[in-house]
Amino acid sequence: MKTIRFEDIAKHAKQMCMEATHNLSGNMVKKFKSAQQTEASPLGKEVLQQLIENARIAREEDYPICQDTGDAVFFVELGQDVHIEGGSLIDAINKGVSEGYREGYLRFSMVEDPLRRKNTGDNTPAMVTLQLVPGDKLKLSFLAKGGGCENMSAFKMLTPAAGAKGVKEFVVNTVKNAGGNPCPPVVVGVGLGGTFDQCAMLAKKALLREMGEKHPDPFYAQLEAELLDEINKLGIGPMGLGGRTTAVAVHIETLPCHITSLPVAVNMDCHAHRQKTVVL
Amino acid sequence: MSTSVRTVKLKPPLTDSDVSSLQIGDKVLIDGPIYTARDAAHKRLFELIDAKKDLPFPLKGQVIYYVGPTPPRPGRPIGAAGPTTSYRMDTYAPRLIELGIKATIGKGPRAPEVINAMKKFKAVYLVAIGGTGALLGRQVMKSEMIAFEELGTEAIRRLTVRDFPAIVANDVAGRDIFTEAVAKYAVR
Numbered sequence: 001m002k003t004i005r006f007e008d009i010a011k012h013a014k015q016m017c018m019e020a021t022h023n024l025s026g027n028m029v030k031k032f033k034s035a036q037q038t039e040a041s042p043l044g045k046e047v048l049q050q051l052i053e054n055a056r057i058a059r060e061e062d063y064p065i066c067q068d069t070g071d072a073v074f075f076v077e078l079g080q081d082v083h084i085e086g087g088s089l090i091d092a093i094n095k096g097v098s099e100g101y102r103e104g105y106l107r108f109s110m111v112e113d114p115l116r117r118k119n120t121g122d123n124t125p126a127m128v129t130l131q132l133v134p135g136d137k138l139k140l141s142f143l144a145k146g147g148g149c150e151n152m153s154a155f156k157m158l159t160p161a162a163g164a165k166g167v168k169e170f171v172v173n174t175v176k177n178a179g180g181n182p183c184p185p186v187v188v189g190v191g192l193g194g195t196f197d198q199c200a201m202l203a204k205k206a207l208l209r210e211m212g213e214k215h216p217d218p219f220y221a222q223l224e225a226e227l228l229d230e231i232n233k234l235g236i237g238p239m240g241l242g243g244r245t246t247a248v249a250v251h252i253e254t255l256p257c258h259i260t261s262l263p264v265a266v267n268m269d270c271h272a273h274r275q276k277t278v279v280l
Numbered sequence: 281m282s283t284s285v286r287t288v289k290l291k292p293p294l295t296d297s298d299v300s301s302l303q304i305g306d307k308v309l310i311d312g313p314i315y316t317a318r319d320a321a322h323k324r325l326f327e328l329i330d331a332k333k334d335l336p337f338p339l340k341g342q343v344i345y346y347v348g349p350t351p352p353r354p355g356r357p358i359g360a361a362g363p364t365t366s367y368r369m370d371t372y373a374p375r376l377i378e379l380g381i382k383a384t385i386g387k388g389p390r391a392p393e394v395i396n397a398m399k400k401f402k403a404v405y406l407v408a409i410g411g412t413g414a415l416l417g418r419q420v421m422k423s424e425m426i427a428f429e430e431l432g433t434e435a436i437r438r439l440t441v442r443d444f445p446a447i448v449a450n451d452v453a454g455r456d457i458f459t460e461a462v463a464k465y466a467v468r
Contacts, residue, residue, distance in 0.1 A: 041461065043285065043447065046307075047409055054409075064350050064414065065414060067360040067362050067413040068364070069360075105350055105351045106350055107350045108432060119432055146411075148365040179458060179462070180387065181365050181387075181389075183410040235465035237462070240389065241449075242461025242465045244465060270410070
Protein backbone atom coordinates (compact mmCIF):
# COMPACT_ATOMS: atom_id res chain seq x y z
CA MET A 1 0.00 0.00 0.00
CA LYS A 2 1.32 3.44 -0.94
CA THR A 3 -0.07 6.71 0.36
CA ILE A 4 -0.36 9.70 -1.97
CA ARG A 5 -1.39 13.03 -0.54
CA PHE A 6 -4.33 15.06 -1.84
CA GLU A 7 -2.14 18.16 -1.92
CA ASP A 8 0.50 16.46 -4.08
CA ILE A 9 -2.10 15.44 -6.65
CA ALA A 10 -3.51 18.99 -6.70
CA LYS A 11 -0.04 20.50 -7.06
CA HIS A 12 0.84 18.25 -10.01
CA ALA A 13 -2.51 18.83 -11.72
CA LYS A 14 -1.96 22.58 -11.39
CA GLN A 15 1.53 22.42 -12.88
CA MET A 16 0.36 20.24 -15.76
CA CYS A 17 -2.33 22.78 -16.70
CA MET A 18 0.10 25.69 -16.58
CA GLU A 19 2.93 23.98 -18.44
CA ALA A 20 1.00 22.12 -21.13
CA THR A 21 -0.86 25.26 -22.25
CA HIS A 22 2.44 27.12 -22.84
CA ASN A 23 4.48 24.35 -24.49
CA LEU A 24 3.49 22.37 -27.57
CA SER A 25 3.75 18.70 -26.72
CA GLY A 26 6.00 16.05 -28.04
CA ASN A 27 7.35 16.58 -31.45
CA MET A 28 4.69 18.87 -32.92
CA VAL A 29 7.20 21.56 -33.93
CA LYS A 30 9.38 18.90 -35.53
CA LYS A 31 6.30 17.68 -37.43
CA PHE A 32 5.57 21.24 -38.65
CA LYS A 33 9.17 21.63 -39.84
CA SER A 34 9.19 18.37 -41.77
CA ALA A 35 5.76 19.22 -43.24
CA GLN A 36 7.19 22.53 -44.50
CA GLN A 37 9.58 20.51 -46.70
CA THR A 38 6.79 18.51 -48.33
CA GLU A 39 3.89 21.00 -48.33
CA ALA A 40 2.95 21.95 -51.91
CA SER A 41 0.90 25.06 -51.07
CA PRO A 42 2.75 28.37 -50.50
CA LEU A 43 -0.02 29.52 -48.17
CA GLY A 44 0.18 26.17 -46.36
CA LYS A 45 3.91 26.71 -45.87
CA GLU A 46 3.26 30.20 -44.52
CA VAL A 47 0.71 28.85 -42.02
CA LEU A 48 3.20 26.20 -40.82
CA GLN A 49 5.81 28.94 -40.39
CA GLN A 50 3.39 30.93 -38.22
CA LEU A 51 2.70 27.83 -36.09
CA ILE A 52 6.43 27.37 -35.49
CA GLU A 53 6.85 31.06 -34.69
CA ASN A 54 3.81 30.99 -32.38
CA ALA A 55 5.21 28.06 -30.39
CA ARG A 56 8.48 29.97 -29.93
CA ILE A 57 6.73 33.17 -28.76
CA ALA A 58 4.53 31.20 -26.35
CA ARG A 59 7.52 29.47 -24.82
CA GLU A 60 9.85 32.47 -24.64
CA GLU A 61 7.38 35.22 -23.77
CA ASP A 62 5.02 33.32 -21.52
CA TYR A 63 1.81 33.41 -23.58
CA PRO A 64 -0.56 30.46 -23.84
CA ILE A 65 -0.11 28.77 -27.26
CA CYS A 66 -3.81 29.29 -28.00
CA GLN A 67 -6.48 31.37 -26.30
CA ASP A 68 -8.67 28.28 -26.10
CA THR A 69 -6.86 26.69 -23.20
CA GLY A 70 -9.44 23.97 -23.33
CA ASP A 71 -11.48 21.59 -21.30
CA ALA A 72 -9.17 20.12 -18.68
CA VAL A 73 -9.28 16.49 -19.78
CA PHE A 74 -7.66 13.99 -17.42
CA PHE A 75 -7.12 10.28 -17.98
CA VAL A 76 -6.19 8.74 -14.68
CA GLU A 77 -4.74 5.30 -14.03
CA LEU A 78 -5.03 4.61 -10.32
CA GLY A 79 -3.08 1.67 -8.92
CA GLN A 80 -5.33 -0.36 -6.66
CA ASP A 81 -2.62 -0.38 -3.96
CA VAL A 82 -2.71 3.42 -3.70
CA HIS A 83 -4.37 5.11 -0.76
CA ILE A 84 -5.23 8.78 -1.22
CA GLU A 85 -5.01 10.79 1.96
CA GLY A 86 -6.60 14.15 2.71
CA GLY A 87 -9.52 14.21 0.29
CA SER A 88 -10.91 12.71 -2.91
CA LEU A 89 -8.95 12.21 -6.11
CA ILE A 90 -11.47 14.14 -8.20
CA ASP A 91 -11.48 17.07 -5.76
CA ALA A 92 -7.67 17.13 -5.87
CA ILE A 93 -7.65 17.31 -9.67
CA ASN A 94 -10.30 20.05 -9.64
CA LYS A 95 -8.33 22.03 -7.08
CA GLY A 96 -5.29 21.82 -9.36
CA VAL A 97 -7.31 22.89 -12.39
CA SER A 98 -8.92 25.80 -10.55
CA GLU A 99 -5.59 27.11 -9.28
CA GLY A 100 -3.70 26.37 -12.49
CA TYR A 101 -6.20 28.17 -14.71
CA ARG A 102 -6.56 31.15 -12.39
CA GLU A 103 -2.88 31.64 -11.54
CA GLY A 104 -1.70 30.73 -15.04
CA TYR A 105 -3.85 33.44 -16.70
CA LEU A 106 -5.67 30.76 -18.68
CA ARG A 107 -9.17 31.03 -20.09
CA PHE A 108 -12.24 29.84 -18.26
CA SER A 109 -14.09 27.90 -20.94
CA MET A 110 -16.52 25.78 -18.93
CA VAL A 111 -20.21 26.54 -18.37
CA GLU A 112 -22.22 25.03 -15.50
CA ASP A 113 -25.04 23.79 -17.66
CA PRO A 114 -25.28 23.04 -21.40
CA LEU A 115 -28.43 25.13 -21.93
CA ARG A 116 -28.29 27.85 -19.26
CA ARG A 117 -24.55 28.38 -19.92
CA LYS A 118 -23.27 30.24 -16.89
CA ASN A 119 -19.46 30.17 -16.71
CA THR A 120 -18.06 28.23 -13.74
CA GLY A 121 -15.37 30.88 -13.31
CA ASP A 122 -12.32 28.64 -12.89
CA ASN A 123 -12.52 26.12 -15.76
CA THR A 124 -13.65 23.31 -13.47
CA PRO A 125 -14.88 20.66 -13.48
CA ALA A 126 -12.14 18.64 -15.13
CA MET A 127 -13.39 15.91 -17.46
CA VAL A 128 -11.96 12.84 -15.76
CA THR A 129 -11.79 9.25 -17.01
CA LEU A 130 -10.67 6.94 -14.23
CA GLN A 131 -9.21 3.49 -14.68
CA LEU A 132 -8.29 1.20 -11.82
CA VAL A 133 -5.10 -0.74 -12.57
CA PRO A 134 -2.80 -3.12 -10.67
CA GLY A 135 0.13 -1.62 -8.76
CA ASP A 136 0.91 1.30 -6.49
CA LYS A 137 1.28 4.18 -8.93
CA LEU A 138 -0.96 7.05 -9.94
CA LYS A 139 -0.64 8.13 -13.59
CA LEU A 140 -2.19 11.47 -14.56
CA SER A 141 -2.46 12.35 -18.24
CA PHE A 142 -3.69 15.85 -19.07
CA LEU A 143 -4.97 17.18 -22.38
CA ALA A 144 -5.97 20.83 -22.85
CA LYS A 145 -8.74 20.08 -25.34
CA GLY A 146 -9.90 22.90 -27.59
CA GLY A 147 -13.60 23.30 -28.33
CA GLY A 148 -13.25 23.96 -32.06
CA CYS A 149 -11.82 20.53 -32.78
CA GLU A 150 -14.06 18.83 -30.20
CA ASN A 151 -17.09 20.18 -32.12
CA MET A 152 -15.97 18.20 -35.20
CA SER A 153 -16.26 14.81 -33.43
CA ALA A 154 -18.40 12.07 -34.92
CA PHE A 155 -19.72 8.64 -34.00
CA LYS A 156 -21.38 5.89 -35.97
CA MET A 157 -22.54 2.34 -35.41
CA LEU A 158 -21.42 0.55 -38.56
CA THR A 159 -22.44 -2.99 -39.39
CA PRO A 160 -19.78 -5.70 -39.03
CA ALA A 161 -20.03 -6.16 -42.82
CA ALA A 162 -18.74 -2.61 -43.35
CA GLY A 163 -15.33 -3.78 -42.11
CA ALA A 164 -12.08 -1.82 -42.47
CA LYS A 165 -13.34 -0.23 -45.68
CA GLY A 166 -16.39 1.22 -43.92
CA VAL A 167 -14.26 2.47 -41.06
CA LYS A 168 -11.87 4.22 -43.44
CA GLU A 169 -14.71 5.85 -45.32
CA PHE A 170 -16.27 7.17 -42.12
CA VAL A 171 -13.02 8.51 -40.68
CA VAL A 172 -11.91 10.17 -43.92
CA ASN A 173 -15.35 11.73 -44.46
CA THR A 174 -15.39 13.06 -40.90
CA VAL A 175 -12.07 14.83 -41.48
CA LYS A 176 -13.26 16.04 -44.89
CA ASN A 177 -16.48 17.50 -43.53
CA ALA A 178 -14.57 19.21 -40.73
CA GLY A 179 -12.41 21.06 -43.28
CA GLY A 180 -10.51 23.95 -41.72
CA ASN A 181 -12.67 24.08 -38.58
CA PRO A 182 -10.68 21.79 -36.24
CA CYS A 183 -7.42 23.75 -36.91
CA PRO A 184 -5.50 21.36 -39.14
CA PRO A 185 -2.94 19.85 -39.25
CA VAL A 186 -4.80 17.71 -36.71
CA VAL A 187 -4.15 14.58 -34.72
CA VAL A 188 -6.96 12.12 -35.48
CA GLY A 189 -8.10 9.87 -32.64
CA VAL A 190 -10.17 6.86 -33.69
CA GLY A 191 -12.07 4.59 -31.32
CA LEU A 192 -13.09 1.19 -32.66
CA GLY A 193 -15.24 -1.34 -30.84
CA GLY A 194 -16.53 -1.40 -27.29
CA THR A 195 -19.98 -0.01 -26.56
CA PHE A 196 -21.32 3.41 -27.63
CA ASP A 197 -19.82 5.16 -24.59
CA GLN A 198 -16.57 3.19 -24.45
CA CYS A 199 -15.93 3.78 -28.14
CA ALA A 200 -16.08 7.57 -27.74
CA MET A 201 -13.74 7.31 -24.75
CA LEU A 202 -11.25 5.34 -26.87
CA ALA A 203 -11.19 8.07 -29.53
CA LYS A 204 -10.17 10.61 -26.91
CA LYS A 205 -7.70 8.23 -25.24
CA ALA A 206 -6.06 7.79 -28.66
CA LEU A 207 -5.08 11.48 -28.58
CA LEU A 208 -2.99 10.89 -25.45
CA ARG A 209 -0.69 8.41 -27.14
CA GLU A 210 2.85 9.68 -27.77
CA MET A 211 2.50 11.67 -30.99
CA GLY A 212 2.90 9.51 -34.09
CA GLU A 213 3.72 6.35 -32.15
CA LYS A 214 2.31 3.40 -34.07
CA HIS A 215 -0.29 0.95 -32.80
CA PRO A 216 1.53 -2.09 -31.35
CA ASP A 217 -0.54 -4.44 -33.56
CA PRO A 218 0.88 -4.28 -37.14
CA PHE A 219 -2.65 -4.71 -38.56
CA TYR A 220 -3.81 -1.47 -36.91
CA ALA A 221 -0.46 0.26 -37.51
CA GLN A 222 -1.05 -0.38 -41.22
CA LEU A 223 -4.62 0.95 -41.01
CA GLU A 224 -3.31 4.09 -39.26
CA ALA A 225 -0.77 4.64 -42.06
CA GLU A 226 -3.39 4.16 -44.78
CA LEU A 227 -5.79 6.56 -43.08
CA LEU A 228 -3.10 9.24 -42.69
CA ASP A 229 -2.24 8.91 -46.37
CA GLU A 230 -5.87 9.22 -47.49
CA ILE A 231 -6.56 12.16 -45.18
CA ASN A 232 -3.57 14.03 -46.56
CA LYS A 233 -4.89 13.56 -50.08
CA LEU A 234 -8.07 15.51 -49.25
CA GLY A 235 -6.38 18.84 -50.05
CA ILE A 236 -7.60 20.60 -46.89
CA GLY A 237 -4.12 21.61 -45.74
CA PRO A 238 -3.00 23.82 -42.84
CA MET A 239 -6.03 25.72 -41.45
CA GLY A 240 -8.10 24.50 -44.41
CA LEU A 241 -6.45 26.96 -46.79
CA GLY A 242 -5.41 24.18 -49.17
CA GLY A 243 -2.46 21.82 -49.07
CA ARG A 244 -1.21 18.35 -48.31
CA THR A 245 -0.68 18.64 -44.55
CA THR A 246 -4.11 17.96 -43.06
CA ALA A 247 -3.16 15.49 -40.32
CA VAL A 248 0.15 14.74 -38.65
CA ALA A 249 -0.93 11.46 -37.07
CA VAL A 250 -3.79 8.96 -36.85
CA HIS A 251 -4.05 6.95 -33.63
CA ILE A 252 -6.49 4.04 -33.34
CA GLU A 253 -7.54 2.43 -30.07
CA THR A 254 -9.70 -0.69 -29.97
CA LEU A 255 -11.82 -2.78 -27.62
CA PRO A 256 -13.70 -6.05 -28.11
CA CYS A 257 -17.31 -5.55 -29.18
CA HIS A 258 -20.69 -7.25 -29.64
CA ILE A 259 -21.22 -9.63 -32.60
CA THR A 260 -23.82 -7.18 -33.91
CA SER A 261 -21.78 -3.98 -33.84
CA LEU A 262 -18.86 -2.12 -35.31
CA PRO A 263 -18.81 1.15 -33.36
CA VAL A 264 -16.48 3.87 -34.65
CA ALA A 265 -15.76 7.25 -33.10
CA VAL A 266 -13.55 10.11 -34.28
CA ASN A 267 -12.16 12.78 -31.98
CA MET A 268 -9.63 15.23 -33.37
CA ASP A 269 -7.07 17.42 -31.67
CA CYS A 270 -5.94 20.69 -33.24
CA HIS A 271 -2.32 21.44 -34.13
CA ALA A 272 -2.09 23.10 -30.69
CA HIS A 273 -1.64 19.63 -29.20
CA ARG A 274 -1.11 20.27 -25.49
CA GLN A 275 -0.58 17.15 -23.45
CA LYS A 276 1.35 16.21 -20.36
CA THR A 277 1.70 13.03 -18.27
CA VAL A 278 3.10 12.49 -14.78
CA VAL A 279 3.41 9.35 -12.69
CA LEU A 280 3.26 9.62 -8.88
CA MET B 281 -5.32 32.61 -56.81
CA SER B 282 -1.74 33.63 -57.51
CA THR B 283 1.16 31.62 -56.12
CA SER B 284 2.94 34.62 -54.60
CA VAL B 285 1.27 36.22 -51.59
CA ARG B 286 0.31 39.91 -51.95
CA THR B 287 0.31 41.99 -48.75
CA VAL B 288 -2.13 44.89 -48.18
CA LYS B 289 -2.34 47.27 -45.21
CA LEU B 290 -5.84 47.84 -43.78
CA LYS B 291 -6.77 50.75 -41.51
CA PRO B 292 -10.28 50.44 -40.04
CA PRO B 293 -12.87 51.85 -40.24
CA LEU B 294 -13.02 50.49 -43.78
CA THR B 295 -14.73 51.85 -46.87
CA ASP B 296 -16.34 50.03 -49.80
CA SER B 297 -13.28 50.77 -51.88
CA ASP B 298 -10.90 49.45 -49.20
CA VAL B 299 -12.59 46.06 -49.23
CA SER B 300 -13.29 45.98 -52.96
CA SER B 301 -9.57 46.04 -53.70
CA LEU B 302 -9.03 42.78 -51.80
CA GLN B 303 -8.92 39.32 -53.36
CA ILE B 304 -8.90 35.88 -51.80
CA GLY B 305 -5.38 34.78 -50.92
CA ASP B 306 -4.19 38.33 -50.17
CA LYS B 307 -2.41 38.76 -46.87
CA VAL B 308 -3.56 41.79 -44.89
CA LEU B 309 -1.93 43.61 -41.99
CA ILE B 310 -4.46 45.51 -39.89
CA ASP B 311 -3.65 48.73 -38.04
CA GLY B 312 -6.29 50.31 -35.82
CA PRO B 313 -9.43 49.39 -33.91
CA ILE B 314 -11.23 46.05 -34.19
CA TYR B 315 -14.10 44.81 -32.01
CA THR B 316 -14.22 41.41 -30.33
CA ALA B 317 -17.44 39.41 -30.27
CA ARG B 318 -18.21 35.70 -30.21
CA ASP B 319 -21.24 33.51 -29.46
CA ALA B 320 -22.64 35.12 -26.31
CA ALA B 321 -21.91 38.73 -27.38
CA HIS B 322 -23.64 38.18 -30.73
CA LYS B 323 -26.71 36.88 -28.95
CA ARG B 324 -26.74 40.04 -26.79
CA LEU B 325 -26.11 42.36 -29.76
CA PHE B 326 -29.11 40.89 -31.54
CA GLU B 327 -31.33 41.38 -28.51
CA LEU B 328 -30.43 45.09 -28.75
CA ILE B 329 -30.90 45.22 -32.53
CA ASP B 330 -34.30 43.51 -32.29
CA ALA B 331 -35.38 45.90 -29.52
CA LYS B 332 -34.15 48.83 -31.68
CA LYS B 333 -31.84 49.98 -28.88
CA ASP B 334 -28.47 51.69 -29.18
CA LEU B 335 -25.54 49.39 -29.91
CA PRO B 336 -22.31 49.48 -27.88
CA PHE B 337 -20.35 50.60 -30.94
CA PRO B 338 -21.32 51.98 -34.37
CA LEU B 339 -21.18 49.15 -36.91
CA LYS B 340 -20.49 51.21 -40.04
CA GLY B 341 -17.12 50.37 -41.56
CA GLN B 342 -16.00 48.35 -38.55
CA VAL B 343 -14.25 45.02 -38.19
CA ILE B 344 -15.48 42.24 -35.87
CA TYR B 345 -12.96 39.73 -34.53
CA TYR B 346 -14.33 36.38 -33.34
CA VAL B 347 -12.13 35.85 -30.30
CA GLY B 348 -12.27 34.99 -26.61
CA PRO B 349 -8.84 35.92 -25.27
CA THR B 350 -7.06 34.58 -22.21
CA PRO B 351 -6.71 37.07 -19.33
CA PRO B 352 -3.67 39.38 -19.62
CA ARG B 353 -0.60 38.89 -17.49
CA PRO B 354 0.16 42.03 -15.44
CA GLY B 355 1.46 44.85 -17.63
CA ARG B 356 0.03 43.45 -20.87
CA PRO B 357 -3.16 44.52 -22.67
CA ILE B 358 -4.26 40.97 -23.44
CA GLY B 359 -3.21 37.32 -23.28
CA ALA B 360 -3.39 34.82 -26.13
CA ALA B 361 -5.87 36.07 -28.72
CA GLY B 362 -6.31 33.83 -31.76
CA PRO B 363 -9.55 33.41 -33.74
CA THR B 364 -12.41 31.08 -32.88
CA THR B 365 -14.39 29.08 -35.46
CA SER B 366 -16.59 31.40 -37.51
CA TYR B 367 -19.49 29.16 -38.59
CA ARG B 368 -21.06 29.54 -35.15
CA MET B 369 -21.62 33.22 -35.99
CA ASP B 370 -23.01 32.50 -39.50
CA THR B 371 -26.59 33.03 -38.37
CA TYR B 372 -25.71 36.55 -37.20
CA ALA B 373 -23.21 37.72 -39.82
CA PRO B 374 -25.49 38.58 -42.80
CA ARG B 375 -27.53 41.06 -40.73
CA LEU B 376 -24.42 42.71 -39.27
CA ILE B 377 -22.89 43.03 -42.72
CA GLU B 378 -26.13 44.63 -43.95
CA LEU B 379 -25.87 47.07 -41.02
CA GLY B 380 -22.36 48.14 -42.06
CA ILE B 381 -19.74 45.68 -40.84
CA LYS B 382 -17.00 45.58 -43.50
CA ALA B 383 -14.90 42.67 -42.31
CA THR B 384 -15.11 39.74 -39.93
CA ILE B 385 -12.05 37.85 -38.69
CA GLY B 386 -12.18 34.22 -37.61
CA LYS B 387 -11.18 30.76 -38.74
CA GLY B 388 -12.79 28.13 -40.95
CA PRO B 389 -15.27 28.52 -43.82
CA ARG B 390 -18.51 30.56 -43.94
CA ALA B 391 -22.04 29.59 -45.00
CA PRO B 392 -23.32 30.55 -48.46
CA GLU B 393 -25.69 33.15 -46.89
CA VAL B 394 -22.71 34.96 -45.38
CA ILE B 395 -20.78 34.84 -48.65
CA ASN B 396 -23.82 36.23 -50.48
CA ALA B 397 -24.22 39.04 -47.95
CA MET B 398 -20.56 39.99 -48.40
CA LYS B 399 -21.06 40.15 -52.15
CA LYS B 400 -24.26 42.16 -51.89
CA PHE B 401 -23.15 44.69 -49.24
CA LYS B 402 -19.40 44.72 -49.99
CA ALA B 403 -17.57 43.10 -47.13
CA VAL B 404 -14.78 40.56 -46.71
CA TYR B 405 -14.04 37.62 -44.45
CA LEU B 406 -10.51 37.35 -43.13
CA VAL B 407 -8.94 34.31 -41.55
CA ALA B 408 -6.33 34.66 -38.87
CA ILE B 409 -4.35 31.51 -38.21
CA GLY B 410 -6.18 29.47 -35.60
CA GLY B 411 -4.10 28.39 -32.64
CA THR B 412 -1.55 31.19 -32.98
CA GLY B 413 -2.84 32.94 -29.88
CA ALA B 414 0.60 34.04 -28.70
CA LEU B 415 1.66 35.47 -32.06
CA LEU B 416 -1.63 37.35 -32.52
CA GLY B 417 -1.96 38.47 -28.90
CA ARG B 418 1.38 40.21 -29.25
CA GLN B 419 -0.03 42.43 -32.05
CA VAL B 420 -2.65 43.89 -29.70
CA MET B 421 -1.48 47.24 -28.34
CA LYS B 422 -4.53 48.16 -26.32
CA SER B 423 -7.73 46.52 -25.09
CA GLU B 424 -10.77 48.47 -23.84
CA MET B 425 -13.92 46.95 -22.36
CA ILE B 426 -16.89 48.18 -24.43
CA ALA B 427 -19.88 46.07 -23.38
CA PHE B 428 -21.18 42.99 -21.57
CA GLU B 429 -18.28 42.81 -19.11
CA GLU B 430 -20.13 40.08 -17.21
CA LEU B 431 -19.52 37.74 -20.16
CA GLY B 432 -15.84 37.54 -19.22
CA THR B 433 -13.78 36.33 -22.17
CA GLU B 434 -16.89 36.73 -24.37
CA ALA B 435 -17.36 40.45 -23.62
CA ILE B 436 -17.05 43.06 -26.39
CA ARG B 437 -13.66 44.77 -26.35
CA ARG B 438 -12.17 47.39 -28.64
CA LEU B 439 -8.67 46.18 -29.52
CA THR B 440 -6.11 48.48 -31.06
CA VAL B 441 -3.94 46.27 -33.21
CA ARG B 442 -0.74 46.85 -35.14
CA ASP B 443 0.32 44.77 -38.16
CA PHE B 444 -2.27 42.16 -37.25
CA PRO B 445 -1.90 39.42 -39.90
CA ALA B 446 -4.81 37.73 -41.67
CA ILE B 447 -5.65 36.21 -45.04
CA VAL B 448 -8.60 37.15 -47.27
CA ALA B 449 -10.82 34.06 -47.44
CA ASN B 450 -13.95 35.56 -49.05
CA ASP B 451 -13.93 38.68 -51.21
CA VAL B 452 -16.61 41.02 -52.58
CA ALA B 453 -16.69 38.99 -55.79
CA GLY B 454 -18.12 36.07 -53.81
CA ARG B 455 -15.06 33.88 -54.18
CA ASP B 456 -14.19 31.36 -51.44
CA ILE B 457 -10.60 30.36 -50.70
CA PHE B 458 -11.64 27.16 -48.93
CA THR B 459 -13.44 25.58 -51.87
CA GLU B 460 -10.95 26.81 -54.46
CA ALA B 461 -7.75 25.91 -52.61
CA VAL B 462 -8.91 22.54 -51.34
CA ALA B 463 -9.95 21.52 -54.88
CA LYS B 464 -6.52 22.60 -56.12
CA TYR B 465 -4.56 20.43 -53.69
CA ALA B 466 -6.83 17.38 -53.49
CA VAL B 467 -5.31 14.20 -54.93
CA ARG B 468 -7.84 12.06 -56.75
